[in-house]
Amino acid sequence: MHRMLERQLIRARADSPDGAVDLETLLDLxxxxxxxxxxxxxxxxxxxxxxxxxxxxxxxxxxxxxDAITQMGAGFAIWDSNDQLVLCNGILREILPxxxxxxxxxxxxxxxxxxxxxxxxxxxPARSSRDWLDDRLRxxxxxxxxxxxxxxxxxxxxxxEAKTSExxxxxxxxxxxxxxxxxxxxxxxxxxxxxxxxxxxLFLANMSHELRTPLNAIIGFSEIxxxxxxxxxxxxxxxxxxxxxxxxxxxxxxxxxxxxxxxKIESGKFKLDAEWTNLGELVDGVLQMVRARAREAGLTLHxxxxxxxxxxxxxxxxxxxxxxxxxxxxxxxPSGGRIDINGKMTAEGGIMLSVIDTGIGMAPQDIPLALxxxxxxxxxxxxxxxxxxxxxPLSQRLAELHGGRLHIESAAGTGTTVSITLPPERVAQSAxxxx
Amino acid sequence: xxxxQRVWRANTGWRVAASDGALTPALVLxxxxxxxxxxxxxxxxxxxxxxxxxxxxxxxxGEIADxxxxxxxxxxxxxxxxxxxxxxxxxxxxxxxxxxxxGRQLAASLPRAGLRGVFVLSDGTHVNGTDLVAGIQxxxxxxxxxxxxxxxxxxxxxxxxxxxxxxxxxxRLAAAGFYGNEICLGFGSFGGWDTVxxxxxITRARGTVLYELDDQPALALYRxxxxxxxxxxxxxxxxxxxxxxxxxKPEAALVRTVIGIDDAEGAMMYAGSVPEGYVAQLMxxxxxxxxxxAGRAAARAAIPDARLAILVSCIGRKLLLGQQIADEVEAVRxxxxxxxxLTGFYSYGEIAPLENSPFCDLHNQTMTITTIAEA
Numbered sequence: 001m002h003r004m005l006e007r008q009l010i011r012a013r014a015d016s017p018d019g020a021v022d023l024e025t026l027l028d029l030x031x032x033x034x035x036x037x038x039x040x041x042x043x044x045x046x047x048x049x050x051x052x053x054x055x056x057x058x059x060x061x062x063x064x065x066x067d068a069i070t071q072m073g074a075g076f077a078i079w080d081s082n083d084q085l086v087l088c089n090g091i092l093r094e095i096l097p098x099x100x101x102x103x104x105x106x107x108x109x110x111x112x113x114x115x116x117x118x119x120x121x122x123x124x125p126a127r128s129s130r131d132w133l134d135d136r137l138r139x140x141x142x143x144x145x146x147x148x149x150x151x152x153x154x155x156x157x158x159x160x161e162a163k164t165s166e167x168x169x170x171x172x173x174x175x176x177x178x179x180x181x182x183x184x185x186x187x188x189x190x191x192x193x194x195x196x197x198x199x200x201x202l203f204l205a206n207m208s209h210e211l212r213t214p215l216n217a218i219i220g221f222s223e224i225x226x227x228x229x230x231x232x233x234x235x236x237x238x239x240x241x242x243x244x245x246x247x248x249x250x251x252x253x254x255x256x257x258x259x260x261x262x263x264k265i266e267s268g269k270f271k272l273d274a275e276w277t278n279l280g281e282l283v284d285g286v287l288q289m290v291r292a293r294a295r296e297a298g299l300t301l302h303x304x305x306x307x308x309x310x311x312x313x314x315x316x317x318x319x320x321x322x323x324x325x326x327x328x329x330x331x332x333x334p335s336g337g338r339i340d341i342n343g344k345m346t347a348e349g350g351i352m353l354s355v356i357d358t359g360i361g362m363a364p365q366d367i368p369l370a371l372x373x374x375x376x377x378x379x380x381x382x383x384x385x386x387x388x389x390x391x392x393p394l395s396q397r398l399a400e401l402h403g404g405r406l407h408i409e410s411a412a413g414t415g416t417t418v419s420i421t422l423p424p425e426r427v428a429q430s431a432x433x434x435x
Numbered sequence: 436x437x438x439x440q441r442v443w444r445a446n447t448g449w450r451v452a453a454s455d456g457a458l459t460p461a462l463v464l465x466x467x468x469x470x471x472x473x474x475x476x477x478x479x480x481x482x483x484x485x486x487x488x489x490x491x492x493x494x495x496x497g498e499i500a501d502x503x504x505x506x507x508x509x510x511x512x513x514x515x516x517x518x519x520x521x522x523x524x525x526x527x528x529x530x531x532x533x534x535x536x537x538g539r540q541l542a543a544s545l546p547r548a549g550l551r552g553v554f555v556l557s558d559g560t561h562v563n564g565t566d567l568v569a570g571i572q573x574x575x576x577x578x579x580x581x582x583x584x585x586x587x588x589x590x591x592x593x594x595x596x597x598x599x600x601x602x603x604x605x606x607r608l609a610a611a612g613f614y615g616n617e618i619c620l621g622f623g624s625f626g627g628w629d630t631v632x633x634x635x636x637i638t639r640a641r642g643t644v645l646y647e648l649d650d651q652p653a654l655a656l657y658r659x660x661x662x663x664x665x666x667x668x669x670x671x672x673x674x675x676x677x678x679x680x681x682x683x684k685p686e687a688a689l690v691r692t693v694i695g696i697d698d699a700e701g702a703m704m705y706a707g708s709v710p711e712g713y714v715a716q717l718m719x720x721x722x723x724x725x726x727x728x729a730g731r732a733a734a735r736a737a738i739p740d741a742r743l744a745i746l747v748s749c750i751g752r753k754l755l756l757g758q759q760i761a762d763e764v765e766a767v768r769x770x771x772x773x774x775x776x777l778t779g780f781y782s783y784g785e786i787a788p789l790e791n792s793p794f795c796d797l798h799n800q801t802m803t804i805t806t807i808a809e810a
Contacts, residue, residue, distance in 0.1 A: 003762075004758060004759070007503060007761055010503065011503070011505075014442070014444065014447070014450075015444055015446050015447065016446065016447070017446055017447055032758075033758045036757040036758045037757075037758070039757070040755075040757055042662075042663050042664075043662075043663070043664060043674065043755070046661075046662035046663055046664070047719050049662070050631070050632070050659070050660055050662070050719075051631055051632075051719075054631060054632035054633065057632075057633065058632070058633050061633070165682060165683035166683075
C-alpha cells in the first residue's frame with residue numbers, strides 16, 4: 001500500500017468514534033488528495049515556465065555583459081577570490097602580448113605577472129624585477145587609485161583595479177601610449193610657446209627703451225628747431241620740414257605706446273591705477289585737445305559734458321580711450337560731417353559714453369575685424385587714413401579692464417557709433433561721493 | 436522525564452495517543468487548530484486533566500503528533516521532568532514597533548540563575564519576529580539558546596493566539612525557561628528551498644515591508660512567480676520564500692516569509708525585517724529537497740537520549756507539500772528514532788540559534804527542531 005493511502009486509513013480510523021474506517025470519510029480524504037495533486041501539478045508546471053523565463057532573462061543579461069566586455073575598447077579581467085582569472089577580453093591579450101597565452105580562465109595572477117616581469121620597465125636601475133613584482137602584487141591585492149606600468153619598448157598601460165563583492169578583483173587595462181605621446185608633445189609645445197612669449201616680452205621691453213630714446217631726441221630737437229630757439233632759420237621750408245619731423249615723431253611715439261599697452265594687457269601685466277574722476281572735466285579736456293583737428297578736417301564737434309557723474313577709473317586710460325574714439329571719428333568722417341559725444345546713465349546705473357560720427361562707417365560683418373589688433377578693416381583704409389589698427393582693440397581691452405564694455409554700431413556710408421559702458425560700481429551714485 | 440500525548444478531534448473528543456503512564460507534568464504544550472479554542476472549553480479540559488501543570492500553547496497552521504500532520508485538531512503534550520525546574524513569562528505585543536520591547540520584557544521576567552534555554556511562542560501576525568528575538572537576546576545574552584515559533588492561523592494570516600495558563604488570545608507572547616544541570620537541549624534548523632532566478636537588490640523597504648526589488652514593485656514579481664496561485668495571495672506567497680543577505684555577505688543569508696500583501700502599494704509584508712540594500716533572491720521548493728532538509732534539521736538537533744522533539748515547521752512547506760507534508764515529519768523520525776516523541780506545529784516563523792553563531796534569529800520556511808533530554 002502506498003504510504004499516503006496508509007496515512008489516510010490511519011486518519012480515517014482516528015477520526016472515527018468507534019475506530020472503524022468509514023468509506024465516506026476515506027473517500028473524502030482520497031478525493032482531497034487528488035485535488036491537491038492537480039494543484040501541485042499546476043504549480044510545478046508554472047515553476048518550470050518561471051525557471052525557463054528567468055533562465056532566458058539571465059542569459060540575455062549575460063550576453064549583453066559579454067558583448068559589452070568584448071566591445072569595451074579597453075582590456076578587462078575578473079580575478080576570483082583565489083586570484084585566478086575568471087574571464088578577460090581579447091583587448092587585454094592584445095595590449096599585454098608579453099603574457100603569451102597565459103591569459104586563460106584559471107590562470108593565476110601571480111603567474112601572469114611573473115611572465116610579464118622581464119618585459120617591464122621597473123622604474124629605475126635601483127629597482128629589480130623582484131621589487132616590481134612585489135609592488136604589483138601588493139597593489140593588486142589592495143587596489144586603490146589607478147596607476148601606470150611601463151612595458152619595454154616604451155608602452156604605457158594604465159591600470160584600474162577594484163575589489164569585487166566575492167573577494168576577487170576586477171580590472172580595466174588601457175594602453176595609454178598614444179595619449180602619453182600626445183601629452184608629451186603638448187607639454188613640449190606649451191613650453192616652446194611660453195618660452196617664445198617670454199622672448200617677446202623681453203623684446204618689447206628692450207624695444208620700448210631702444211625706440212623711445214632716439215624718438216625723444218627726434219621730437220625734442222625738432223621742437224627746438226621749430227621754435228628757432230637758437231636763432232632764426234633762413235628758409236621757411238626748414239620750418240615746415242621740422243614740423244613734419246616733429247608730428248611724425250609724436251605719431252610714432254603714440255603707436256609705440258599703444259603696442260606696449262596692448263602687449264602689457266595681453267600678458268596680464270597692465271595694472272589699473274584708478275581714482276574718482278570728474279567725467280565732465282575729463283571730457284572737456286579731451287575736447288580741447290581734438291577741437292583744432294576737427295576744425296582742420298572741416299567737421300563740427302558737439303559734446304554734452306555737463307551733468308556727467310564722477311567715475312572710478314584711471315584718468316590717463318579713460319582719456320586715451322576717448323582720444324582714440326574721437327580720433328577715429330575725425331579720421332573716418334569726410335569734411336562737412338559731424339561728431340557728437342553723448343553721455344547717459346544705463347538702466348543698471350552704469351554710464352555709457354558714445355562717440356557718434358557721420359563718416360564712412362563699415363559693414364556689420366567687418367566690426368569683429370575692427371576689434372582685432374592690427375585688423376584695420378581694409379588695407380586701403382589704412383593707407384588712406386593712417387594708423388595701424390590698434391585704437392579700437394586697445395580701447396576695448398582698456399574698457400574691459402575697468403569691468404566695462406565697448407560696443408560698435410555701424411553701417412557702411414552712414415556713420416559709426418562707438419560706445420563704452422562702465423559698470424554701476426564705478427559710477428558715483430551720490431553727491432557725496434561725486435564731490 | 437515522562438510524556439503523555441493527547442489529541443482532540445471534533446468527532447472523538449480527547450484521546451490519549453501515547454503515554455508513559457500516570458504522571459505529574461510540570462508543563463503541558465498544546466498546539467491548536469484555529470477555531471478550536473474559540474469557546475474556551477478545550478483549555479478548560481486541559482486545566483481539568485492536568486491541574487498542577489503550566490499550560491502553554493498557541494494556534495497553528497497544522498498540528499504535529501507522532502509522525503502525522505493534522506488539521507482541525509488540538510495536540511497536547513504533557514511533560515514530567517525528573518530534575519529540571521521551569522519558570523514562565525508572558526508579555527503583550529502591540530504592533531511591529533513594540534516587538535523588541537516586548538521581547539525584552541518577556542526575557543526580564545525569567546530568573547537568570549541556572550537558566551539553560553528558553554522556548555518562546557509569539558503572536559504570528561502582529562509582531563516583527565526579528566526584533567522580538569533581538570529583544571529577548573539583549574536581556575539573556577548569547578549563552579542562552581532561544582527556540583520557538585510564531586503562532587499560525589491556518590493559511591489565513593488574520594488572527595493568531597498564544598496563551599500561558601489561560602485560553603490563548605491575540606497579541607500575546609509566552610515563554611518557558613528550562614533550569615538546572617540535568618536538562619539537555621538540542622537545536623536544528625534547515626530549509627531546503629532552492630534559490631532560482633537572478634539576485635535582485637532591495638531598493639525600497641521599511642521594517643518588514645518590502646516595496647521594490649530592482650526598482651520594480653515586489654508584488655508584481657510575486658504575481659509573476661506564482662502564476663495560477665497568485666489568486667491565493669498572501670498565503671500562496673509562501674510557495675516563494677525570499678532569501679536575503681547583506682551585500683557581499685551571502686554566508687549571512689536569512690529566509691523571509693510573506694505574512695501579508697498591500698495591493699494598493701504593491702508591497703509585501705514579511706514576518707521579519709527586509710533591510711534596504713540587501714540582496715534578495717526568490718526561492719522555490721523541490722519536494723525531495725524540502726523533505727531532506729527536515730532530515731538535516733533533525734540531524735543537527737539530535738542529542739543522546741532525546742525524549743521529546745518540538746517541531747516548528749513553516750506553513751509554507753505545508754502549503755507546497757500538501758498531502759505529502761507528513762513525509763518531512765517521517766524524515767525527522769527517521770533521524771531521531773522511535774524513542775523520541777514528536778510534537779509541534781506549522782508556524783508563521785521559526786526561532787532558533789543561527790548556524791555557527793551564538794546569536795538567535797527568526798527563520799522562515801524552515802523545519803526548526805528543539806530536542807529535550809534529561810541526564
